[in-house]
Amino acid sequence: MRIATFRHNNTRHVGRVSSDGLHVQAFEVSADIAHLGALRLLEAVVAGGQWPSVSSQQLAVSDVQLEAPIPVPRRNIWCVGRNYHEHAKELSTSVFKDSNTNTQAWPIVFTKVPECVVGPFDSVHLPGAQVSEQIDYEAELAVIIGKGGKNILAADAMQHVFGYTIVNDVTARDVQMRHQQWDMGKSFDTFCPMGPWMVTADELDGTHTRVRCVVNGEQRQDGPTENMIFDIPTLIETISRGITLFSGDIIATGTPAGVGMGLKPPRYLKAGDVVRVEIDGIGHIENRFI
Numbered sequence: 001m002r003i004a005t006f007r008h009n010n011t012r013h014v015g016r017v018s019s020d021g022l023h024v025q026a027f028e029v030s031a032d033i034a035h036l037g038a039l040r041l042l043e044a045v046v047a048g049g050q051w052p053s054v055s056s057q058q059l060a061v062s063d064v065q066l067e068a069p070i071p072v073p074r075r076n077i078w079c080v081g082r083n084y085h086e087h088a089k090e091l092s093t094s095v096f097k098d099s100n101t102n103t104q105a106w107p108i109v110f111t112k113v114p115e116c117v118v119g120p121f122d123s124v125h126l127p128g129a130q131v132s133e134q135i136d137y138e139a140e141l142a143v144i145i146g147k148g149g150k151n152i153l154a155a156d157a158m159q160h161v162f163g164y165t166i167v168n169d170v171t172a173r174d175v176q177m178r179h180q181q182w183d184m185g186k187s188f189d190t191f192c193p194m195g196p197w198m199v200t201a202d203e204l205d206g207t208h209t210r211v212r213c214v215v216n217g218e219q220r221q222d223g224p225t226e227n228m229i230f231d232i233p234t235l236i237e238t239i240s241r242g243i244t245l246f247s248g249d250i251i252a253t254g255t256p257a258g259v260g261m262g263l264k265p266p267r268y269l270k271a272g273d274v275v276r277v278e279i280d281g282i283g284h285i286e287n288r289f290i
């Protein structure tokens with residue numbers, strides 16, 4: 001099932017998207033529930049409830065404003081750094097210069113603040129040259145946790161995946177490298193476009209799909225998720241070691257090779273650029289940088 005959060009007539013709704021991605025029908029739920037997007041519905045279904053019924057009214061997706069499927073995450077978004085082999089290589093002279101990609105025992109994990117989430121077609125605001133001159137894109141598959149838990153074993157981890165969505169882990173490279181921790185360079189306002197909807201795990205195998213990024217019509221990234229250094233079960237096992245994961249938690253699983261910083265010379269984003277992230281089995285998001 002594809003579950004979208006969207007605005008229609010100035011009201012936020014959660015709805016079921018048709019398999020061709022062209023129409024959406026709102027779930028019949030209160031405004032309080034819809035305010036958190038898919039989060040409350042997901043929690044209810046994980047607890048054994050049924051999906052609510054949907055309105056008989058079919059809206060064209062082109063007539064609504066899509067928002068992030070979980071527009072107000074309950075807490076920070078978990079993110080994984082350097083998680084594709086080729087991407088680790090391309091950054092081996094910069095942000096990852098101290099590490100050997102072949103002997104890394106543990107994934108790099110950081111977070112983005114929930115308030116940086118924006119919709120799948122919203123603008124991303126460049127913070128201004130006085131703050132950063134090195135804004136970069138990172139196309140990523142995001143896992144949405146269903147059943148929560150602590151100390152989840154990799155062998156059981158896929159049972160905790162509710163679904164998947166797309167994020168662009170937008171990054172200020174100069175700020176990322178200035179601080180020992182990455183959160184600041186990753187958390188600027190609007191730096192986490194997400195969507196266009198969530199696809200449930202029964203319809204998509206996130207361990208076998210493909211992540212692409214296109215900047216102004218030029219393809220920059222194209223990587224299969226099989227090439228992750230730490231696969232999705234390992235990421236869930238690692239992050240849940242001693243930390244309870246909750247329903248609705250989001251894990252951005254890292255980006256393939258081809259980021260702007262890895263090009264020779266590096267090519268950073270500027271006002272007017274349009275960045276599209278596509279994942280097979282989900283769809284695409286597309287954001288103008290202003």
Ligand code: MG
Pocket residue numbers: 079080081138140169252254255
């Ligand atoms: Mg990233």
